[in-house]
Amino acid sequence: MQQEFLPQMSSATAFIDLSGLVNLFDFETKAAQAMSNLAYEYVVSGAADELTLRWNRQALDNLKLNQTVLTDVTKPDTRVTLFGHELLYPILIAPTAYHGIMHPEAELATARGASAASATYVVSSFTTTPLEKIADTATQPLWFQLYVRDDREFTKDLVQKAQALGFQALCVTVDTPVGGVRNREQRINFGLPADVVAPYMLAPGPQKNPLTWKDIEWLQSLVDIPVLVKGIMNPNDAELAIQAGVSGVIVSNHGGRNLDTVPATIEVLPYIAERINGRVPVLMDGGIRRGTDVVKAIALGAKAVLIGKPICYGLACAGAPGVARVLTILREELELAMILLGKASVPAIDRSVLWEKPDN
Structure with missing residues (x-):
């Protein structure tokens, strides 16, 4: 197992005891006590009746693993390579908005936690911290996640700024031409506090110039870093993404926060991976809470996964050390699962790790 390394705690987090938080569900329970009601309801919520939100988790739980014994695997290699860069393990921080309502140090704490845990952090367009400060800290x-708005000149300047600051990939969210039905947010009348500002957030609402595949091609012309599309849930859209020349696809239903009753991401993942057939990397988010979930996603075609809500809970509980601890727990669980499944490396994880009922 990798030795856990936590960043130096600030005065705001120095007396937080993380020893009793042993899994990602513990962090959610603790965060419910630590966060303001506004912040917690924002993070925990899904769209409408929150069916897709629940299905993301249930579908992962329903997949059973097929254990193999006496395989002499004691030190699994969790490394993967994405776009020419080696990741120590196949878990990234998904883009999530408004970290300033979760912790006083906001995205800077997230960046410190990610750095301490050797993880790639995908920064949201709705960051409450300027990109320059995050880049200086990490x-x-x-990576940078982009919402394309009507002001295309603003978009151009933003993505080129991200590239100039050293962001290594651009993730374009394509599943949000409008926001979903957010009843929880409506009930609390969600809005940013006066002292929290999102510097790159333009006015929300329907776009006058809807995003199309032509815009994806245009975005690729603006930068020299890989461009991924985030929010693919349909194999036909995955094929269109390939035709548009993207460098990668992220299978995502926006954490169940936009269109309710779409399937869980793990359910559609194998169909999208089959259509893409290795032409570009496929990543997945949605419901990942255990190392065994990471194994299941990789077995069904994902190169890596992203986690969002657990990072927010870790941030709210203890700032940078909380973020690092969430990632460390998940990495250690992945390593244990690989040992117990007899898989010495991430590329060795395939469908053989998934249990299927024998024919006779």
């Missing part, structure tokens, strides 16, 4: 790779 010591591990950063």
Whole structure:
């Protein structure tokens, strides 16, 4: 197992005891006590009746693993390579908005936690911290998530700024032409506190110039870093993404926060992976809470996974050390699962790790 390394705690987090938080569900329970009601309801919520939100988790739980014994695997290799860069393990921080309502140090704490845990952090367009400050703080790779708005000149300047600051990939969210039905947010009348500002957030609402595949091609012309599309849930859309020349696809239903009753991401993942057939990397988010979930996603075609809500809970509980601890727990669980399944490396994880009922 990798030795856990936590960043130096600030005065705001120095007396937080993380020893009793042993899994990612513990962090959610603790965060419910630590966060303001506004912040917690924002993070925990899904769209409408939150069916897809629950299905993301249930579908992972319903997949059973097929254990193999006496395989002499004691030190699994969790490394993967994405776009020419080696990741120590196939878990990234998904883009999530408004870290300033979760912890006083906001995205800077997230960046420190990611760096301490050797993880890639995908920064949201709705960051409450300027990109320059995040880039100055991070010591591990950063990617940038983009919402394309009507002001295309603003978009151009933003993505080129991210590239100039050293962000290594651009993730374009394509599943949000409008926001979903967010009843929880409506009930609390969600809005940013006066002292929290999102510097790159333009006015929300329907776009006058809807995003199309032509815009994806245009975005690729603006930068020299890989461009991924985030929010693919349909194999036909995956094929269109390939035709548009993207460098990668992220299978995502926006954490169940946009269109309710779409399937869980793990359910559609194998169909999208089959259509893409190795032409570009496939990543997945949605419901990942255990190392065994990471194994299941990789077995069904994902190169890596992203986690969002657990990072927010870790941030709220203890700032940078909380973020690092969430990632460390998940990495250690992945290593244990690989040992118990007899898989010495991530590329060795395939469908053979998934249990299927024998024919006779």
